[in-house]
Amino acid sequence: MTVVKALTIAGSDSGGGAGIQADLKTFQELKAYGMSVLTAVTAQNTLGVQGVYPLTVSQVEEQLDSIGEDLKPDALKTGMLFSAEIIEAVAKKIQQYDMNNVVIDPVMIAKGGAKLLQDEAIDAMKKHLIPVATVVTPNIPEAEAITGLTLNSMDDRKEAAKRLYHLGAQNIIIKGGHGEEKEVIDLIYDGETFTQLINDRQITENTHGTGCTFAAAIAAELAKGADSLDAIRVAREFIQVAIEDDLHIGSGHGPTNHWAFQSRRAKV
Ligand SMILES: Nc1ncnc2c1ncn2[C@@H]1O[C@H](COP(=O)(O)OP(=O)(O)O)[C@@H](O)[C@H]1O
Numbered sequence: 001m002t003v004v005k006a007l008t009i010a011g012s013d014s015g016g017g018a019g020i021q022a023d024l025k026t027f028q029e030l031k032a033y034g035m036s037v038l039t040a041v042t043a044q045n046t047l048g049v050q051g052v053y054p055l056t057v058s059q060v061e062e063q064l065d066s067i068g069e070d071l072k073p074d075a076l077k078t079g080m081l082f083s084a085e086i087i088e089a090v091a092k093k094i095q096q097y098d099m100n101n102v103v104i105d106p107v108m109i110a111k112g113g114a115k116l117l118q119d120e121a122i123d124a125m126k127k128h129l130i131p132v133a134t135v136v137t138p139n140i141p142e143a144e145a146i147t148g149l150t151l152n153s154m155d156d157r158k159e160a161a162k163r164l165y166h167l168g169a170q171n172i173i174i175k176g177g178h179g180e181e182k183e184v185i186d187l188i189y190d191g192e193t194f195t196q197l198i199n200d201r202q203i204t205e206n207t208h209g210t211g212c213t214f215a216a217a218i219a220a221e222l223a224k225g226a227d228s229l230d231a232i233r234v235a236r237e238f239i240q241v242a243i244e245d246d247l248h249i250g251s252g253h254g255p256t257n258h259w260a261f262q263s264r265r266a267k268v
């Protein structure tokens with residue numbers, strides 16, 4: 001049996017809907033062996049984020065060394081990185097251990113408004129992390145923060161994607177969850193071609209962790225050898241059914257259903 005290995009470098013969500021918990025659940029569902037490097041602990045539930053506790057740079061580096069020296073991942077994704085210092089350390093270790101298939105989810109703010117990245121870390125993200133990205137997955141506010149543009153139209157999103165490409169990412173996907181359209185439009189750019197993935201927008205409160213889950217699914221598919229566009233298409237299907245078959249747990253923004261994708265396949 002060939003085992004593919006996927007790594008998440010992210011924060012912990014005690015509520016289990018986002019962060020490393022969402023990533024590991026997604027890796028498992030997509031049949032990739034999951035590994036994790038923790039960058040921060042959050043006290044969090046469906047109502048919001050009650051506490052944020054970053055790890056030290058050396059604690060993050062030591063975990064990356066443990067992985068790099070023994071368990072080379074076939075793909076990795078980054079999530080909450082919190083500070084410029086952690087971003088720089090992560091970018092250095094990705095290069096030192098020659099890690100490929102790198103999905104960068106530039107997590108900045110949780111849905112409830114809590115800051116998961118310090119403002120001054122955005123420059124480090126642009127300088128150190130986006131240049132090593134196989135795929136970068138900003139939502140609309142994150143794309144605005146990175147590019148300095150205001151994204152009111154699809155043409156604005158295309159311009160932002162071009163700027164992210166010029167920062168060094170190989171593939172850009174500007175996610176449409178925060179868009180105004182009736183449908184959800186995720187815009188992909190590979191330096192030559194724009195592709196739009198258009199899906200039904202679900203009217204639900206239960207979208208906690210959508211970005212983490214989506215990026216983790218891309219990483220799992222890249223680990224299995226898919227090209228970037230195919231990996232994004234599978235991840236899009238994974239997140240759509242995870243939102244459609246939501247679990248209704250907690251009294252705020254509930255998590256998505258990480259087993260919906262496999263449950264539906266089993267029924268076919
Ligand atoms: N209400 C929704 N219905 C269907 N798909 C959604 C919905 N909200 C988000 N998505 C999808 O979930 C993924 C994450 O998008 P988004 O919510 O924009 O990111 P983030 O969680 O980082 O803010 C994207 O593929 C997006 O299209």
Ligand SMILES: Cc1ncc(COP(=O)(O)OP(=O)(O)O)c(N)n1
Nearest residue numbers: 011018019110111208209210211212
């Ligand atoms: C620990 C941790 N990491 C990331 C997030 C943000 O996750 P995201 O998928 O963008 O979902 P929302 O927070 O927007 O629901 C998080 N909340 N916690």
